[in-house]
Amino acid sequence: MQPSEVLIVKTSAHRVGLRIEVRGPGNYANTVAYWQTICAELGARPAPGLLLIDRTTGAPLSADEWKALVATIAGKGLEKTHIAHVKPAGLQRIEFCEIFAREAGIVARVFTDENEADLWLRYGERTPAT
Secondary structure, eight states: OOSOOEEEEEEETTTTTEEEEEEEOOOOOHHHHHHHHHHHHHHHHHOOOOEEEEEESSSOOOHHHHHHHHHHTTTSSSSGEEEEEEETTTTTTHHHHHHHHHHTTTOOEESHHHHHHHHHHHOOOOOOOO
């Protein structure tokens, strides 16, 4: 699946691993594309933590789309990385992603505040979801 529109992904080092920022239309195709990019980046540079700043815009994904997305990326190494997914403009149903990710063995939390996400990555949960 190809992204349907331009999506900007910026990657940089973070004190707990990686910081990745995404911008562009937040449709399903783009969301799958940026998560595939994240999986590839973590495959090349494994990290204990990922701070994802999601500045995508548009209508939120549905619960079914989040479930399909997690099924697409499950088993691709994300289980080894704690993920703090920040949506500064509001959660927009992203909590479904957290629920489905945890069911797939991925330790993830969603936030609206980058500082809270950073604190969680540094001091929060350190065991895989069960």
